[in-house]
Amino acid sequence: MISLHRDHEDERARSIEVLERSILRRVGRAIKDYRMIEDGDRVLVAISGGKDSWTLLHVLRLLQRRAPVRFELFAVNIDQGYPGFRADLIEEYLKREGYEYYIVQNPTYRIIQEKLDPNTTACALCSRLRRGTLYRLAKELKATKIALGHHADDLMVTFLLSVFFRGEIRTMPPILLSDDGQNVVIRPLCYIFEDEIRQYVPHTGAPVVPCASPYCEDETALRFQMKALLDDLERRYPRLKNSLLAALGKVNLTHLMDRRFLPLLSAASNALRERAAVAAQAVLEDLDAADR
Numbered sequence: 001m002i003s004l005h006r007d008h009e010d011e012r013a014r015s016i017e018v019l020e021r022s023i024l025r026r027v028g029r030a031i032k033d034y035r036m037i038e039d040g041d042r043v044l045v046a047i048s049g050g051k052d053s054w055t056l057l058h059v060l061r062l063l064q065r066r067a068p069v070r071f072e073l074f075a076v077n078i079d080q081g082y083p084g085f086r087a088d089l090i091e092e093y094l095k096r097e098g099y100e101y102y103i104v105q106n107p108t109y110r111i112i113q114e115k116l117d118p119n120t121t122a123c124a125l126c127s128r129l130r131r132g133t134l135y136r137l138a139k140e141l142k143a144t145k146i147a148l149g150h151h152a153d154d155l156m157v158t159f160l161l162s163v164f165f166r167g168e169i170r171t172m173p174p175i176l177l178s179d180d181g182q183n184v185v186i187r188p189l190c191y192i193f194e195d196e197i198r199q200y201v202p203h204t205g206a207p208v209v210p211c212a213s214p215y216c217e218d219e220t221a222l223r224f225q226m227k228a229l230l231d232d233l234e235r236r237y238p239r240l241k242n243s244l245l246a247a248l249g250k251v252n253l254t255h256l257m258d259r260r261f262l263p264l265l266s267a268a269s270n271a272l273r274e275r276a277a278v279a280a281q282a283v284l285e286d287l288d289a290a291d292r
Contacts, residue, residue: 023059034175043186044141048149050210052149081109085209143183149187155172
């Protein structure tokens with residue numbers, strides 16, 4: 001029995017090693033594909049305490065040790081004031097592992113209770129408040145990039161939400177310049193699936209801490225429903241997620257209905273502009289002749 005147990009443990013260790021190599025390879029490829037991290041960058045890694053952000057931090061540290069470019073890493077956790085949130089466990093781990101880190105208090109929960117608009121979801125307001133705090137901290141701590149733990153499933157769920165409920169084809173981009181032009185947000189896990197992260201995170205030894213928000217597990221929320229739909233489709237049609245993720249990076253603009261990208265309409269628009277310019281020139285010439 002002992003021998004069988006050891007064989008099982010060895011097999012599991014090998015499985016995790018294979019998974020880790022695969023994750024490192026794809027995160028490295030994402031960083032290269034979208035030029036997420038460059039020489040001299042100081043990267044703020046947003047740590048929620050969940051499985052995704054811990055995986056991101058762990059993988060970036062491993063890549064930092066072997067990357068051809070030199071960059072700094074530091075972790076930021078925003079304690080949003082939800083009752084029962086264990087920021088102490090997060091700080092204990094970061095300190096033990098020798099990370100540069102910052103734990104920041106933010107009264108998100110109180111603000112939501114006081115100012116939530118009936119037409120806005122608590123999650124949306126929470127996200128905006130957290131993002132604003134991250135942007136401010138990035139400037140104060142001289143970060144050149146803000147790394148978030150969104151993974152491939154997050155990108156696909158956002159795509160479904162946008163198509164079904166906003167009538168727009170869009171998702172979370174792997175790299176994004178903030179509206180104010182002051183911050184660059186990166187998503188190095190964009191090629192990694194959630195089930196891989198769920199399998200990998202125990203290997204990091206990090207404490208997975210629930211965010212303690214009473215709004216996160218609302219099964220009536222559209223994001224929750226789209227996630228369930230995506231998982232159900234993957235069960236019915238294995239590797240559907242792979243295909244959908246590939247589609248997000250392979251957009252055929254001339255085979256959609258956006259008139260800005262249809263060649264014939266673009267050509268017609270150019271012809272109209274040219275005719276208008278010719279007509280305007282004729283009018284100007286007539287005016288010049290009259291003046292003379």
